[in-house]
Amino acid sequence: MRKRPSTLADVARRAGTSTAVVSYVMNNGPRPVAAATRERVLAAAAELGYRPNRIARALRSRTTGVAGLVLADASNPYFGALARHVERALERRDLLTLIGNAGYSAQRQRHLVERFLAAQVDGLVIVSADSVGDVAEVAEAAGVPAVYVHNGPPGAPVAAADNQDAVREAVAHLRGHGHRHIAFLTGPDDEGPVGVRRAAWHAAVPGAELLRSDYSRAAADALTRHLADAGTLPHALVTATDEQAIGVLSGAWARGLAVPDRLAVISLDGTPESAHTAPALTVTEQPLQAMAEQAVALLFDEAAAPLATRAALIPRRSCGCGGGDLDLLS
Amino acid sequence: MRKRPSTLADVARRAGTSTAVVSYVMNNGPRPVAAATRERVLAAAAELGYRPNRIARALRSRTTGVAGLVLADASNPYFGALARHVERALERRDLLTLIGNAGYSAQRQRHLVERFLAAQVDGLVIVSADSVGDVAEVAEAAGVPAVYVHNGPPGAPVAAADNQDAVREAVAHLRGHGHRHIAFLTGPDDEGPVGVRRAAWHAAVPGAELLRSDYSRAAADALTRHLADAGTLPHALVTATDEQAIGVLSGAWARGLAVPDRLAVISLDGTPESAHTAPALTVTEQPLQAMAEQAVALLFDEAAAPLATRAALIPRRSCGCGGGDLDLLS
C-alpha cells in the first residue's frame, strides 16, 4: 500500500504557495524567497518526505546527472580498477554511472553507446582495448561529450599513460639483472597501447622473441605450459598485461619452473592484483587514478591538455629483485 | 555545430501525421496504424535519425528502463563477477545498469540507494557483504522492488547459495587428504554468509583454530607471514573468501612455505581468479550466474521460490590433489 510519492505541487499546496517558490527554495533557485516562506516550504517538504523527481527535472533541464561508462572487458582487473576510479571521479561531480561491458566486441561497444545516448547521458567515458570503434562520431552527432581512456582514436581526447617509457624501464631493469634475451608477450590484436608497448620493446631488444596470447589468464597459462613442454620458454619476459603475467606465473608453477630463477617476469599494467601473486609481480604501474581523473576532467573541459602521465616501475620479486624481506611492498 | 536532436513532433510533421500515430508506430502502439502511413512514418524517422527521448518517455510512463546495482566492494573479484552476471541478466530484460560501490560502508550503501531511487530506477539489486542496512524499507517506501544477492536481511528476498553445504564438502575433502586440524580464516565482522560458513566449519571441526583477517589480499598475506614467522601456521586451512586465499598463497610463497605440502588450502568463493593462481586453488564454486539470474528474476516476480543453489567443490592443486597433469582444469 505504497502511497504515491509526493510532488512539487503537493508541497506547494501544503505550504500554501505556488510551485514556483517551492522550486526556488529547492534549488536556491534563480530567484530569492522570503526567509519565512522558505521555512514553511522546507517544513512542508520534510513532512511529506518530498524527493524531487529527477526524470522530470531532466526533461526540462536537458541534463540527467548520469554518465555512461563502457568497459572493454569488465572481468579484467585492470579495466575493473579503472572503472572504480572513473566512478569515483564522476561521483565527486555528482554524477551517477551507467556501466556496460563490451567484452572486447566493437559491435557491443557500439550498441552500448547507442543505448546510453538514448538514456540521455550527460557524458560518455569509453575504456577501449585494442580496436576502437567510431564511437566518438555517434556521440558527437548526439551532442554528448565523450572521452577515451587507455586507448582512443587519433583525433579524440584520450587519457592514457606513457607506454613507451614504461617498456623502456622494464627492459632496462631486466638488463640490470643480467638478461640479454628478453621476450615479449603481446595480445591477439595489438593495435592500441599494447601495440605501442610491443613496438617499444622491439626497438629496445631487436630480434628477441615475440609471444602472443589472448588477454586472459587461461590463455597465457596454456601458452606457458606449452612452451615449457617444448623447452622453448625464454628466461626473461615482459608481458603486455597483468592478466597474462598471472597466467604465466600459474603455468610456470604447474610445470615446476621457478620464477624468477628460471623465468624473470615484468608486467606492464600494475593492477592492485599484482602485489599479491606468488611470487609478487614486478610491474610498471599505470597511474589508473590519475587517468580516470583526467578523463572525467576532460569530459567537462576542466583540464587543458591531456598530459601523458608516467608509469613507474615497482620492483618486486618476479624480476629477481628482493631475495630478502619485501614486507614493505605497497 | 550539432543540431538539436529531432523529436516525435518533427517526425510527425515530416510524415504529415499527428504525433499520436508516430508514437503508435514506434511502439507498435496501443492502436493500429494503416500500413501505408506506417511506412511514411518509418521513412521520416529514418531520414531524421529520430531517436526517442527516453527521459520524456520515462516521465510519462513511470518506468525508466534502468536498474540500480549496489556492490559491497567492487574491487573484490567475487562481487565483480557477480556484478557482470547481474548486468547481463538485466540487459537481457532490456534494462540498463546503474552501478555503485559501497566499499563495505553501510552509510555509503544507504546513500547510493537514495541516489538510485531519486534517479527513478525500476529496481534495485543489492549485493551486500556482512552487514546489511535497512535498505529494503527505503526502497519499499518508494515503491521500488529490491532484491539482495549473497546476503540480505531476514524478511527480504535473497539470492544466495547453500554455504553450509559448501563448507562441509571442503572440510570432508581436506579430511580425505588426511588432515585432522583444519583451521578457518574468517572476516573481520562475520555476520552474513561468512558467519554461516564459520559456524558450519565450527560444527564440523570443533576446537580447531579460528583465524581472522580483513577481506583483502594484503591482510591475509600479512597474517600468513606473521603466523609463519611465529611458527603457528596451521597445516590445513579453509578460507572464507578467494581474496583471502590468494593472500595466503602470496604470504606462504614469500616465506618459502610450500602449498599444498606444508599448507593445504581450500577457498569458499570459487571466482574465475582461483583457477590461475600458483598453485591453482581448490574451491567450492558459488553459482554466481545462477544467483544473479535468480535475483533479477525475483526482482520481477518471475521466479516463485528462492531456491538455494549448491556450491560444487572443484578440486585443484592447493588442497593436495593432482600432483600429475591438471591441464584440464576449467
Next chain:
DNA sequence: AGTGCATATCTAATCGATTAGATGCGAGAA
C-alpha cells in the same frame, strides 16, 4: 495623494512522449 521602484510571489508555457476521448470517413445494412 501620487509616483517610482524593489521585492516577493503567482501564472502559465515548456521539455518530449503517451494515450484516452473526439472526430472523420467509407462500407454495409435497413
Next chain:
DNA sequence: TTCTCGCATCTAATCGATTAGATATGCACT
C-alpha cells in the same frame, strides 16, 4: 437514402519540475 459500425487519425491532457513574464505588495520620496 439514411443510419450505423469500425477503422484510421487527430486533439489535447498528462507526467513533474523549471523559469520567464506578469502581478501584487510595501515603502520611500516628492
